[in-house]
Amino acid sequence: MSKKHRRRRITAGQRCLIMLTAVLSVALALTCAYKALVHPPQQGSGPAAVSAAVSEVPPEEQDADQLALAAKAAHSARKxxxxxxxxxxxxxxxxxxxxxxxxxxxxxxxxxxxxxxxxxxxxxxxxxxxxxxxxxxxxxxxxxxxxxxxxxxxxxxxxxxxxxxxxxxxxxxxxxxxxxxxxxxxxxxxxxxxxxxxxxxxxxxxxxxxxxxxxxxxxxxxxxxxxxxxxxxxxxxxxxxxxxxxxxxxxxxxxxxxxxxxxxxxxxxxxxxxxxxxxxxxxxxxxxxxxxxxxxxxxxxxxxxxxxxxxxxxxxxxxxxxxxxxxxxxxxxxxx
Structure with a gap:
């Protein structure tokens, strides 16, 4: 005769752990959704982006136009x-x-x-x-x-x-x-x-x-x-x-x-x-x-x-x- 499988009884401690895990999962999901929704406004990517791009060029390789562009961009770099x-x-x-x-x-x-x-x-x-x-x-x-x-x-x-x-x-x-x-x-x-x-x-x-x-x-x-x-x-x-x-x-x-x-x-x-x-x-x-x-x-x-x-x-x-x-x-x- 096969033995009857006994149903495992969930203890009070395990129940608390499951509930806590569920709550944390929901909280994590809400936090992710909130962060995805709430975000700072865009500032644009004009002169500041140009400044960053020009700065990557070694100074000895920058011509007059690039230096002038960099100076103008630096004047307009955003806080x-x-x-x-x-x-x-x-x-x-x-x-x-x-x-x-x-x-x-x-x-x-x-x-x-x-x-x-x-x-x-x-x-x-x-x-x-x-x-x-x-x-x-x-x-x-x-x-x-x-x-x-x-x-x-x-x-x-x-x-x-x-x-x-x-x-x-x-x-x-x-x-x-x-x-x-x-x-x-x-x-x-x-x-x-x-x-x-x-x-x-x-x-x-x-x-x-x-x-x-x-x-x-x-x-x-x-x-x-x-x-x-x-x-x-x-x-x-x-x-x-x-x-x-x-x-x-x-x-x-x-x-x-x-x-x-x-x-x-x-x-x-x-x-x-x-x-x-x-x-x-x-x-x-x-x-x-x-x-x-x-x-x-x-x-x-x-x-x-x-x-x-x-x-x-x-x-x-x-x-x-x-x-x-x-x-x-x-x-x-x-x-x-």
Whole structure:
């Protein structure tokens, strides 16, 4: 007679080992999938790649053209993990992009810096003079980016076109924002169906209220900031910092899916989903205290703002320049 095969009984220890192995396998798979999805944006492979290729040629074998090419490439060698992103608000009722902020993400140094471009900055497109906010009407975000890149002498790596509805929805998603309104605001425009009334001081603003505060330029009686757009940009910068501080709290990590839906509805960008996720991850790591803003300095001479080239160059090299070497005045294309 053959012996009956006994079924091996799995011990509690073996069960734990199997469960642990399964959990680790799933975790490993999720980690691999996450790493495959989330990745830093591309920086391009122009001058930096040329520099690397030329450097492989022994100096004694490099001719004059190669040396000149190497010098030009070295002048344009990129810093690691440094990206420039142009964010434009385009839903203000006139079709232009009245709010334009170039954001430099320096992940290597753990800093994020945004600079406002005054809407009345003098530009030239197709041989004609315009205000900066007209660039969007002329050629969309590509024209806005090309115009800004030409003026600042640095590339705009990516663009983000934001409907102001996204701004309002984000503020509501984080439960509103506590913000110090800098001045009394009293403005009514029946044509736009716009009514703005706030007292100066600390306010808890909903999305709709926040949109009114950042759009405000002056009161009906002409009082207000004194320098309408410069004052408005300062308020926008302060408000964006307040939003960043509240959005980048660990508790809001649970709202990532909600933020994603808002983004999909109201934002157009040439960044991929994985690149956006990487930038968002870096923003959480950097934290709101390491996010700063300023405005490109210039002087109003009707009908334009003329940028101060020396002061702009300082801002570019200190905060916005993605290249290893500093820019010089000849790199800038600021109109006089």
């Amino acid at each position: 690691a993990d440094f990206y420039t992103v142009l964010i434009s608000g385009v839903d203000d009722g006139n079709g232009g992009s009245d709010t334009n902020i170039l954001v430099a993400v320096d992940a290597g140094a753990g800093q994020i810096y945004g600079v406002n471009i005054p809407r009345d900055t003098k530009i030239k497109v197709n041989g004609k003079n315009h205000k900066f906010n007209a660039a969007y009407n002329i050629g969309g975000m590509d024209q806005v980016a090309a115009t800004l890149s030409q003026q600042l002498g640095i590339p705009v790596d990516y663009t983000v076109e934001v409907s102001l509805k996204a701004f309002s929805a984000l503020v509501d998603a984080i439960g509103g924002v506590d913000f110090y309104v800098p001045i009394d605001m009293n403005y009514d425009d029946p044509i736009q169906n716009l009514s703005i009334h706030f007292n100066a001081g600390m306010q808890h603003l909903s999305g709709a209220q926040a949109l009114k505060v950042v759009r405000f330029r002056h009161n009906n009686d002409g009082t207000g900031y004194g320098s309408e757009d410069i004052g408005r940009m300062k308020t926008q910068q302060d408000f964006l910092k307040a939003v960043a501080k509240q959005t980048l709290r660990p508790a809001n990590l649970a709202k990532v899916s909600e933020f994603s839906k808002i983004f999909q509805m109201y934002v157009k960008t040439d960044l991929e989903v994985g690149e956006l996720a990487w930038l968002g991850q870096e923003a959480f790591t950097v934290g709101a205290d390491n996010i700063d803003f300023s405005t490109l300095p210039g002087e109003w001479k009707s009908p334009y703002i003329y940028l101060n080239a020396d002061e702009v160059l300082n801002i570019v090299n200190e905060h916005l320049n993605p290249y290893v070497e500093n820019r010089v005045l000849e790199d800038l294309g600021i109109l006089t």
